[in-house]
Amino acid sequence: MTNAQFKDELIAYSKSIGVDKIGFTTADPFLKLKDRLQTQQELGYQSGFEEPDIEKRVEPRRVLPEARTIISIALAYPSKMKNPPKSTKEERRGIFCRASWGKDYHDVLRERLQKIEQFIQSRFPDERTLSMVDTGELADRAVAERAGIGWSGKNCAIITPEFGSYVYLGELITTLAIEPDVPITEQCGSCTKCIDACPTGALVQGGQLNAQSCIAFLTQTKGFLPEPYRKKLGNRLYGCDTCQQVCPENKGKDFHIHEEMEPDPEIAKPKLLPLLTMTNRQFKEKFGHVSGSWRGKKPIQRNAIIALAHFKDEKALPLLNTLLTDDPRPVIRGTAAWAIGEIGTIKEKNELEKAKNSETDEEVARELENAIILLENKQ
Template identity: 40%
Template structure:
């Protein structure tokens, strides 16, 4: 254990000083662990990879992710840190009305947490530099290689829920994580001895059945992953996405541990006025690049880009079954420059149905050159015909139109 003396007062452990300072700079929780290899996590991740369940957005080198000394050769201790992003607001997604609203994961309501957590960890490192000669330290947020939840669990910050989220006593799973690897020898904290018991609410509530067994999430089915993946979302999973446009909180919302979690209400994570908790789906589908940067640029939802959010908005509009969305979807299927948005808009029109949607799809079919989008259009037309028992009409004659032809 490291100790420090101040002005002749009693010795205060460096571990206590670190945790106190971390709270002063904006963290809610801090814990300390050894910089030993995470052998359990390595076995689990290697098993997931063989099953095709390894997340696409993470570092591919599993050994690197699970060994602090690969990232900082002198590492002896790990400081795990967390800040709650729970606010008093509730999501307000709606299907009805002339402007249906989508559902945004809580972690994307406020400012992007990555620079915030990174800056606060740098303050902790500077604090250590003033107390420890020859300090070596490296900080990571969730965009770095380490397995953040395993680092936090091994340090005694929290425990795994059956939904594979990390739960922090008092704060639930609504916590952003970061870690500092350092060459300072610090006394480790004991593990948290809490668990989910026989509760399986998250497993039952998952809209796509992605939690295939306790602690094992298939990212290929997880809605949060689907809203962030590139390309076209598998058709069979689109209906289960509901109105979600970025992330998914279902397995956390139903969790009893989160029911009474502390509402930190930090100002930096309050819903931003440009987006709120439930952004306009039509507004998302039709937004310009400048509007995207102004509205979503400050949030954690921006990293996947405008195209991904617009694809998700089109799918959510289809799931809303709201005819008010047809004009915006009709324009998107005919004129959007991105095939994945045109294809998703076609699917949405087929799901909403009706004469106006059918006419828009026929018009789009005459203009489309992308094979994948053409298939989406044909499938959507067939869906509407099947729903209304309408025979397929002959192809309409080529006619001039003020709308430009869609290409790639």
């Protein structure tokens, strides 16, 4: 079997197992990426979730010695929810980003990649393979760009001609030589809609993201959300889709190809108040299968409190007061204090002062003090 024949066979097989797009590139170093990553590191723009060793991120053969080819795959996910529940004054709702609507994409892509690995090894048992999704050493987007899956947009997402940027990416390194594909030329042109629409200005310029101020990153942090970003959060519980939603390349793009990626509306757009009283077990049972649950319930609950403040939901005040006095987690107590200041009136001042007198955590005490001042200024 020739290299070209096997490549055609592998492409056909990938389609049969539900891969929407597949591309091939060499295992040569990603030299341009190295410069970009070093700049990001120097500027403090990294999220901290990445592989810390830049050499491993740009040198595939450090990950798999004798690697010759990297295979990139993309699976399209929906951009629109069928029959989405409305967030009403009676029942306020938060929202998970589209990439966390269905089954955890890490699991979905790993299963496809494992099948491709098995397919290669069934034909070439002496060749080695290694697959990864999101948390591996290689940069998914850099691989996809060079493999011709799409171009790297100004919003730092891979944009495919077929599916826009609503795609999950994964890759597989192999010692097998396969003819590489031609990269797609960047097609954003003079458009800056994503940069202009970014709620926090995290898109510093086209193709450069300061992850530390990106809402998608901030929703995943476990500590106090810095004050300047709280009102930017809106009702987002996990992730942010703004830069994708405004992208002209995504207009009309909505694919419901994979059943496991279809959202359960009550999970993708859940009621906020019930979120705040969930036990760890209840949270895991309801949200454990989506990617947005990976940091546990605390960040989601903190974000839900901020969302209630965004809605100025007065019905939430009794529960927020309970969290303020009874919750063992300083981040939840402090965020509840801030939210009470945002939602409440001078009537809530006594409760806040009482809580401040018994509070032992400095950050929570500071939040209480600021909330009291805010309430006094509302008189």
